[in-house]
Amino acid sequence: MKILIADDDPQLVRALRITLAVHGYAVVAAADGAAAITLAAQTHPDIVLLDLGMPHLDGIHVIEALRGWTTAPIIVVSGRTGSADKVDALDAGADDYVTKPFQIDELLARLRALTRRSTAATGEPVVTFGDVAIDLAAKAVTRAGERVHLTPTEWRMLEFLARHPGALVTRQTLLKEIWGSEQVTDSGYLRLYMSQLRKKLEPDPARPLHLLTESGMGYRLVTDTADSAQ
Template sequence: MKILIADDDPQLVRALRITLAAHGYDVVAAPDGAAAIALAAKERPEIVMLDLGMPRLDGVAVIHALRGWTSVPIIVVSGRTGSADKVEALDAGADDFVTKPFQIDELLARLRALSRRAVSASDDPVVAFADVAIDLAAKAVTRGGTRVHLTPTEWQILEFLARHPGSLVTRQTLLTDIWGTEQVTDTGYLRLYLSQLRKKLEADPANPVHLITEAGMGYRLVLDA
């Protein structure tokens, strides 16, 4: 099971990496909030463990960003002990909260509980809407049975939306996943590529019903419209 650790304490991350690997976890780590979002999009971990006090983006902001497109179990491991911090993290979408310092046996027990809640990926690699079929395994798109040519970037955007159908995917999440953290404020790229995707996949590109823009927030792939 893959777990993402987001924490700016390298010694703690090193210790957790060794301990969790010994218990069968595949560990990836991010040193700050922005990197955590990018790594979550790239690696698709089954559990996310994060601190609240991280540089660039704090833990609560990361939780909000992740909850825009994934239901992956999130456990907060933080030195903040105030009830307000715990409530804020849980309200943002965290599943559990462990206070530093912690006993490793307790943390492992919490992780086992979260792993039982982790949702496995769908066995069906094809996502369909209207006369469009998106084959995630073959990385191919057909419309009315005819292959649709997509550029690599168009495919990346469509694939991300197709893996989270019906969910709001924030602009920042898409930008971070595709172009990296240095481009997270430039949404002109997304408008251009979404327009191209609509021309190729929507019956009426000027009035899309499947590739939807959520004003000021991001995008959503609606399958049943």
């Protein structure tokens, strides 16, 4: 498995090269954002480890550029600890966020988790409700046959609900699934993203039939409207 490391800290890159090689990964590295995009296009890495504060091109712009053509998992490895930085990175399309300094065992565990998630994506079902179809393998949503654009965070929320149709998914479960193992509190983020999903997917967003709120607990995706009648 090939990993692209995009970081302008040569000591960190050197240490990661050695450690990851020991664990069977092939490593390519770029020292600035523009080089990272070029190298990714040339080498097609399986996973990208990306710093946010790089020369020439900010990490957020690198994520957005990569997401234009690849679904390879992106792990942000950054010294920025603010929740706004994490939200921006995840919304841009990153899959995980690790704060520097970090334990190598934690990074390896996250690499393994993303590897399992990406290799399990083949043969996924299509979940439907109303005139909406959620293709879990293609990471695509259509409504009445037309493609619906979702932000990466909206997709993560919908995807998790679609993988557990009919089940109550708690707010804490969604926070952990969307923003990783870091301790994140719900400051209205989930309500905001659920509101956006309803606007895009519900016939009447003010009276949802499928994307339901369970007061004080979490959310539920109902694929059969007969089940949502209360």
